[in-house]
Amino acid sequence: MQKQPGVDSVEVASSEHNAETVLRTYDLSKRYGTRTAVNQLNLDIRRGELVGFLGPNGAGKTTSIRMILGLIEPTAGRVELFGRDLARERASLLPRVGALVEMPALYLHLTGRQNLRVFGEVLGGVSRQRIDEVLEIIGLQTRQKDRVRSYSLGMKQRLGLGIALLHNPDLLILDEPANGLDPEGIVEMRDLLRGLTYEGKTVFLSSHLLSEIQQICSRVVIINAGKLVADSTVEELTRKQGDYLVRLERASEALCLLQKQPWGHLARLEGTDQLITSAPGGSGRELYTFLAQAGFVPESLAPVTQDLEQVFFSLINANEGEQAQ
Numbered sequence: 001m002q003k004q005p006g007v008d009s010v011e012v013a014s015s016e017h018n019a020e021t022v023l024r025t026y027d028l029s030k031r032y033g034t035r036t037a038v039n040q041l042n043l044d045i046r047r048g049e050l051v052g053f054l055g056p057n058g059a060g061k062t063t064s065i066r067m068i069l070g071l072i073e074p075t076a077g078r079v080e081l082f083g084r085d086l087a088r089e090r091a092s093l094l095p096r097v098g099a100l101v102e103m104p105a106l107y108l109h110l111t112g113r114q115n116l117r118v119f120g121e122v123l124g125g126v127s128r129q130r131i132d133e134v135l136e137i138i139g140l141q142t143r144q145k146d147r148v149r150s151y152s153l154g155m156k157q158r159l160g161l162g163i164a165l166l167h168n169p170d171l172l173i174l175d176e177p178a179n180g181l182d183p184e185g186i187v188e189m190r191d192l193l194r195g196l197t198y199e200g201k202t203v204f205l206s207s208h209l210l211s212e213i214q215q216i217c218s219r220v221v222i223i224n225a226g227k228l229v230a231d232s233t234v235e236e237l238t239r240k241q242g243d244y245l246v247r248l249e250r251a252s253e254a255l256c257l258l259q260k261q262p263w264g265h266l267a268r269l270e271g272t273d274q275l276i277t278s279a280p281g282g283s284g285r286e287l288y289t290f291l292a293q294a295g296f297v298p299e300s301l302a303p304v305t306q307d308l309e310q311v312f313f314s315l316i317n318a319n320e321g322e323q324a325q
Ligand SMILES: Nc1ncnc2c1ncn2[C@@H]1O[C@H](COP(=O)(O)OP(=O)(O)OP(=O)(O)O)[C@@H](O)[C@H]1O
Pocket: 032, 035, 036, 037, 055, 056, 057, 058, 059, 060, 061, 062, 063, 064
């Protein structure tokens, strides 16, 4: 479901809460000698979500992803996929997961289609029809008969994703899928990932491209030094201190009224026909009603937002400050 900012976010959050849990980690931890790479990480990812996994270099993203994929053993804690314990039911669970952690070694002298066929044979049970479907999903039908050597990096990256999709997994885990892509390749990858969630797939991806994450992800998990720093919808994270930007006629008159309210004393003008204010009970709907009843019907009213990048750096800096104390 596409999230709308503002008044209906409560309903959106509660419907998400009912969705099936696809990936869950319980106090997942990994130590390398004395270094703790991942520290009691608890994740809860639900069906159809596109969740961004963020953190500065060395935060523990790849280590977490490797544990979730059963590639390395946790030092402590555990992973559940589709409600089942990964350590116990690995053989039946991992086929439901597709991963792009490192670029698979593509056969450059073979065509895109032949690559899918070769990887499909290794996996087993991949039909010709599934290869056609995958070529369509990754948008390589028209180039399927060209040798991979002639592909752009973006096309190779999409082919890598195609290989991860061959067995039609329910959950996709991608480590930096847009790494090294040019802006056009990034847009293609963005459309492709969105399309996958429309089909009901769940996508969990790490990336350094914060603006991309802001555009495509419904939720972000941020870690620093192996620990969870934030787990929230993009909308909640980027909404600035509960402020609203209101466009209305007679803005300076409305401002006088707002400044007399206990929740509105910090209200301020923004240009001639807009103002920024807090809302009664933090609710945009109540702010709208208050203004409308006082005869100042807003032309528009929206939460003030900041870039995910700003939020990310302030959270990481605050977290590092706390750790230093
Ligand atoms: N095999 C290993 N042996 C020892 N230390 C490791 C190993 N793998 C990772 N680490 C350490 O664990 C920490 C987390 O690394 P990890 O690669 O998971 O971070 P990351 O968030 O994926 O970073 P990046 O964004 O740079 O890829 C780092 O301090 C790293 O040096």
